Amino acid sequence: MTRERDTPTPRDTDPRWLDANGDPIDEDHRGLVYDVQTLVNRRRALGIFGGVALTSLLAACGATAEAQTTPTATATATPTPTPTPSNTPSATAAASGPLTAVPDETGGPYPADGSNGVNVLDDSGIVRSDIRSSFGSSTTVAAGVPLTIALTVRDAATGTALAGKGVYLWHCDQSGNYSLYSKGLENENYLRGVQATDANGTVTFTSIYPACYSGRWPHIHFEVYDDVATAVASGPIVKTSQIALPAEVDDTVYATSGYEQSIRNLAQISLQTDNVFGDDGGIHQIATMSGSVASGYTAALTIGV
Incomplete structure (x- = not known):
């Protein structure tokens, strides 16, 4: 083959x-x-x-x-300008998260809200920011070191600013006396006022630094209502509490003329022995301070309700 x-x-x-x-x-x-x-x-x-x-x-x-080393462009958010701080402290309206509710405290014996005799809340003129003078039949101006009080009200559960709330605030004068109650001051109504919280939940009062009277730490009273209309009608109160003033500023202010009695009274009391702030030393009620005797002080406090 x-x-x-x-x-x-x-x-x-x-x-x-x-x-x-x-x-x-x-x-x-x-x-x-x-x-x-x-x-x-x-x-x-x-x-x-x-x-x-x-x-x-x-x-x-x-x-x-x-291909691996070629940088990939990353989108960058346009920075938001930081607002310039103002002299008057305030909080933003955005929720800041839960905060501890301010303790409920007594309104004391001199509230003038109708619960203990006299009622100033239904008087024309009580809604005001400058509370240094009396209004109505008297125009007496309370003497003392200037003090601006900035109180911010927030929802304790969320931290959201509560706008439109009515806040009634009052305190004693340079001598430790209360208008409408103390002897000789029955016809005076200074150092008392009502305001509505703004969009940031803040009210600001122009006042004077209160004295330290015997048996109490230096303090400021306030009541929070659903709105101003409820406040001036002496309606239901959402929160009654007090602001504590810090010792270092107390010492400085009380060294000035007109506060002589406060020096002795302050030496006999502390936040721990006070019958209101003694439970926790006023940890949730001590104001943040700025300023000086010459220019005046600002006391700021944010409260949860």
């Missing part, structure tokens, strides 16, 4: 691999020289292929690395 010839390759035409009849000798019988040459040729081919493959691989890696 005649075997079909394979198509000759260039290597098959080499006379070394032809038999006497000119036909190609089978590769298995061409000897050691042929095998060595074949092995060398294959290694060269593999070397060329490997070089091409390596070059392609490096190029691919380079492209990948470049």
Whole structure:
């Protein structure tokens, strides 16, 4: 039987691999020289292929690395300008998170809210920010170191500012006496006033620094109502409490003329022994102070109700 010839390759035409009849000798019988040459040729081919493959691989890696190291633009929010602080402290209307509710305290014996005799809340003129003078039949102005009182009312559960709340605030004068009650002051109504909280939940009263009278730490009374209309109608009270004034400012103010009795009274009392603030040292009721005797002080307090 005649075997079909394979198509000759260039290597098959080499006379070394032809038999006497000119036909190609089978590769298995061409000897050691042929095998060595074949092995060398294959290694060269593999070397060329490997070089091409390596070059392609490096190029691919380079492209990948470049893709990985190319910075990606990140959207940056436009910064919101920080508002310039004003001299009068206030809080933002945004919720600040839960805060401890201010303790309920006594309104004391001189509230003038109708619960103990006289009622100033239904008098025309009680809604005001400057409470230094009497109004109505008298215009007497209370003497003392100027004090601005900034009270911010927030929801204790959420921290949200409570706008439109009615706040009634009152305190004693430079001598430790209360208008409408103390002897000789029955016809005076200074150092008392009502205001509505603004959008930030804040009310600001212009007043004078109260004295320290015997048996009590220096303090300021306040009542919070649902609104001003409820306050002037002596309606339901949401919160009754007190503001404590810090010792370091008390000492400075009481060293000035007109507060002589307060120096002695303050030396006999502390926040821990006071019958109102003694439970916790007034930790949730101590005002934050700024200012001076010459320029006047500001007492700021945020309360939760």
